[in-house]
Amino acid sequence: MRASDTERDRVAERLREAVAEGRLETDEFEHRLDAALKARTHGELAPLVRDLPSPGSTMEPAGAASPVPAGRDGTWVERIGGPATSRRAFAFWGGFNRGGRWTVGREFTAFAMWGGGHLDLREARFEEREVLVRCFAVMGGIGVTVEPDVHLEVDGVGVMGGFGEYSPMSEEAEPVPGAPRVRIVGFALLGGVDVQRKWSKAGRRKLTGGS
Template structure:
C-alpha cells in the first residue's frame, strides 16, 4: 500500500494491515486508547488507500518479519493483555492470530469447545499460567516448538494430554497449563508457526 495511489480502493487486507499497526502502537504506548479507537474506526470505514495512510503516518514502519525459527521473544513479552479468559457453553471460543495472553488466563467449556493458539501470540509476562476446565467438552491448546511449556492438568472420565510439553528456546516465556477435564478433554500440542510452515513449504 503506497500513498502514490491515494484514490485506489482499499481492500480488507489493506484495512487489516493498518488495524494491526494501530494495535501494535497502542501496545507500545504510542497511542492512548481514545486515539486508538478513533483511528481504528476510521481504518475500518476507509474506502481508499488515501484515507488509510494518514492514520499511521506518525507511527514507525513495522519491523521486518522474523525468520522461521526466530520468534523474537523480547519483542513479544511484556505486552498488555488483550484477553484474560474465555468461556463457552453449548458453543465455542477461539483465541488465535495476534493477541496478547494475560499472565493468568482461564478458559472453560461446558458442552462446548475452545481453541487457544499461542503460535503468533504475545505475552503479558515471562511466566504465564493457563487454566483449562473442560466439562463434557474440549479445549485445544496449540503452542509453537520454541515455547517452554509445562502441563500439569488431570482428567476424570476424560483426558488431559501433555504431548505439547517441553523445553523452549533461550528467552522464551514459561507457560504452565493446568486444570482438569471431566468427561471431556484438554489437548496440548506443538505445531510450527504459520509463517514458518509457509517458508518450509508445508
C-alpha cells in the same frame, strides 16, 4: 526474568535523556516513566526504550542493550510485554477461539461445558515471560496450540476424560533462551484438554529459511 531496581533506574534515566533531547513529548515521557517504575520484568522494560538511541548517540538503539534474550529468530523480545488483550474464555453450549495476534494475560482461564474452544498461542504476544493457563472442560473440549520452542509445562487431571500433551515427532524442538514459559493446568471431566506443539506457517518458514 525479574527486573532489579538498578535496571528500572537505568531505563528511567534513558527516558529522561530522551525527553531532554526532544525525542519524547512530555506526556509520552510521563507514561513511559510510570510504566518503568512499575515494571516487574525485563519484558516490561525493553519496549519502553526500544525505539530510542543511547544517550548522546543517533546510531545504536537503547533497546539493543536490553538484557532480554532473543529467540531463534529474535522475535521473542518483540512478543513479550504489553497489556493483556484477553484473560479468559468461556463456552456453554457453544465455542470460543483465541488465535492470531493477541496478548495472553499472565493468568488466563478457559472454561468449556457442553461446548469447546481453542487457544492458539503461536502468533500471540505474552504479558509476561511466564504465563499460567487454567483449562477446565466439563463434557466438552479445549485445545491449546503452542510453538515447539517454548518452555511448556502441562499438569492437569482427566476424570473419565483426558488432559495431556501430544505432538508429532516432526514438530519436536528444544526450548530456546528467551522463549516464554507456558504452564497449563486444570482438569477435564467427561471431556478433554489437548495440548499440542505445532509450528505456525510463519515459524516453519523461518525455521527452514524460506521466504
